[in-house]
Amino acid sequence: MSHKHPVIAITGSSGAGTTTVKRAFEHIFWREKIDPMIVEGDSFHRYNRAEMREAMKKAETAGNRNFSHFGAEANLFGELEKLFKTYGETGAAKKRYYLHSDEEAAEHNKRLGVNLKAGEFTPWEDAPPGTDLMFYEGLHGGVVDAKAGVDVAKWVDLLVGVVPIVNLEWIQKIHRDTAERGYSTEAVVDTILRRMHDYVHYITPQFSRTHVNFQRVSIVDTSNPFIARDIPTPDESMVVIRFRYPKEIDFPYLLNMIRDSFMSRPNTIVVPGGKMGFAMEVILTPMIHDLIEKKKKA
Numbered sequence: 001m002s003h004k005h006p007v008i009a010i011t012g013s014s015g016a017g018t019t020t021v022k023r024a025f026e027h028i029f030w031r032e033k034i035d036p037m038i039v040e041g042d043s044f045h046r047y048n049r050a051e052m053r054e055a056m057k058k059a060e061t062a063g064n065r066n067f068s069h070f071g072a073e074a075n076l077f078g079e080l081e082k083l084f085k086t087y088g089e090t091g092a093a094k095k096r097y098y099l100h101s102d103e104e105a106a107e108h109n110k111r112l113g114v115n116l117k118a119g120e121f122t123p124w125e126d127a128p129p130g131t132d133l134m135f136y137e138g139l140h141g142g143v144v145d146a147k148a149g150v151d152v153a154k155w156v157d158l159l160v161g162v163v164p165i166v167n168l169e170w171i172q173k174i175h176r177d178t179a180e181r182g183y184s185t186e187a188v189v190d191t192i193l194r195r196m197h198d199y200v201h202y203i204t205p206q207f208s209r210t211h212v213n214f215q216r217v218s219i220v221d222t223s224n225p226f227i228a229r230d231i232p233t234p235d236e237s238m239v240v241i242r243f244r245y246p247k248e249i250d251f252p253y254l255l256n257m258i259r260d261s262f263m264s265r266p267n268t269i270v271v272p273g274g275k276m277g278f279a280m281e282v283i284l285t286p287m288i289h290d291l292i293e294k295k296k297k298a
Contacts, residue, residue: 002088003298006133006291007155008036009084009141011206012162013070013169013199021162021214022137024280028288029135037087037131041138042098044080045069049119068191070139070198077143077150084155087127087134097122133291142206153209158287161210168218168232170225189226212283215240216273237273240264241283249283257282 010021029036047055052074059067067073087093099105102118109116116122142153142161153159164172170192177183177191207213216239218232243249246267254269255261258279261271271279 002157003294005088005091006157006295007084007088008133008158009136009156010160010162011139011141013139013203020277021160021280024277024284025135027281028285032288034132036133036135037127039095039134039136040098041136041140043096043121044076045098046074046076048121065194066197068195068198070195070202072145072148072202075140077140077145077148077152080140081150081152081155084152088155092129093127094124095127096124139203142209143202144205157291159210161207161213163207163213164216167222167225168216171222171228171231175231211244213242214276214280234273234276239271239273239276239279240268241271241279242268254282
């Protein structure tokens with residue numbers, strides 16, 4: 001970890017809702033005039049879209065039905081750790097972008113003078129110098145691969161987990177992938193099943209390493225996520241927020257600031273789902289202030 005060049009990471013599974021946390025951080029960065037180096041987790045996948053399809057076919061032919069974007073085989077965990085370590089030590093690093101859509105491809109083609117398509121990566125390039133901190137959002141901000149000797153989590157100064165209860169996570173993923181990406185429900189369920197081994201071994205262990213977790217819990221029936229017609233609304237949810245170091249948290253202040261919140265354990269506060277974004281900003285702003293103050297002193 002680094003005082004001079006802080007590293008912040010949001011980690012969460014596909015469909016978990018990390019975008020909500022990302023938006024809260026963007027508000028804080030804008031309000032506090034912080035210039036971040038932004039890193040997208042997808043840029044550390046090992047394969048582009050076409051290569052991933054081929055790799056999955058080969059894995060399945062070989063009897064491996066668990067090959068997925070969640071696991072070590074399909075990602076560059078070593079390079080991700082190197083990025084976090086290098087930025088923390090020097091404030092400089094190389095990055096690239098995964099092009100999710102034709103619009104993103106057109107934007108970067110114009111910027112770089114290349115001819116890339118959706119599903120491909122841009123070339124590695126030097127990140128802009130002089131940023132205040134690094135901000136990562138993706139699947140593996142706190143991943144550890146003991147077999148490969150990789151520990152990404154140890155280089156992170158503030159690790160934030162976003163992890164809805166699993167049925168809610170599946171509902172969100174099914175609705176997103178069918179509505180926005182054109183997949184059938186059957187195809188999305190197949191992906192969930194294929195990823196389960198890596199989900200258990202690479203995704204969920206990260207939430208024991210986070211400094212703060214935001215877990216959305218629905219208060220309506222989600223017992224069969226595969227037939228749910230709607231995603232539970234924020235008002236049909238509560239958010240369970242767990243702190244790794246509760247002695248550093250001013251719980252009376254949070255309870256006063258966040259209406260209808262309460263403590264369920266000495267290290268856990270529960271807030272209404274509709275207050276999730278506000279709660280994130282109230283909780284995370286002083287944490288970022290602390291990182292910036294330590295940076296100034298360093």
